[in-house]
């Protein structure tokens with residue numbers, strides 16, 4: 332693969348992680364979010380340990396009702412089952428993180444398109460991007476309420492990191508204010524294509540190539556029986572060893588993204604991950620997941636307490652990352 336020189340250091344690193352690598356078991360911490368107000372300090376300590384050691388953790392008792400998660404998954408499946416001509420009426424517009432794309436995301440790590448389609452919801456940019464009620468009744472209402480539930484959970488987690496980093500109360504919540512036109516957090520529905528009729532060479536591809544996320548914090552909903560997510564901590568050179576993150580009922584899998592890594596002067600780790608193809612004994616069917624990306628509002632200025640990096644706005648930061656992933660748009 333030809334190497335392109337990307338502007339950000341994070342991106343130049345990402346071009347070196349596309350290979351198969353090995354596998355290794357690792358412990359992904361579970362964090363109990365119950366009695367959040369009463370246990371905030373304890374939760375913050377547990378989140379901090381997880382985020383500084385492995386960059387991934389799974390929230391339990393997180394407050395998003397299972398029925399709401401199931402309802403959103405059901406709607407997502409119905410959306411992707413719409414005819415392509417309908418979905419194509421709501422296309423991803425370059426640089427916006429809003430709308431539908433089909434096999435359009437080329438990861439700098441692999442140089443090939445992810446084997447998936449996705450539909451992204453970024454609230455201020457959704458004009459003309461919602462399917463009509465006739466096409467998919469109830470979709471918008473279900474997704475708006477699911478978006479908000481994820482936002483609220485994301486802000487609880489970020490508030491704990493805020494506490495540990497020593498920023499003022501509500502620092503991150505203010506910078507992810509959904510009332511602002513600068514809001515750019517994103518709910519992404521994902522459909523990884525079924526492999527039932529795939530050719531052997533298709534299995535050499537990735538459902539999602541190795542990458543780190545651009546955002547502050549990702550909340551990921553997976554379905555039991557639809558695994559494939561793998562993480563690899565550290566960004567050292569050499570053979571990488573990957574760990575399966577198994578979906579479990581009732582958990583929300585979280586990872587730190589590059590924006591928060593910068594904002595914490597590299598203390599909180601944005602960990603490499605990918606979605607591999609199913610193994611022969613695993614389900615070959617479609618895989619659905621839903622990710623909520625807490626991305627600071629465009630006008631937020633990212634700089635850590637120790638000022639390790641020059642300040643950059645969240646807008647400029649994200650644009651560089653999107654440009655590197657959707658070159659064709």
Ligand SMILES: O=C(O)CCC(=O)C(=O)O
Pocket residue numbers: 519521539544551553560604605606620621622
């Ligand atoms: O679908 C998954 O399990 C992971 C998705 C992901 O890593 C992403 O969209 O950034």
Ligand SMILES: [Fe+2]
Pocket residue numbers: 542543544549604
């Ligand atoms: Fe990701």
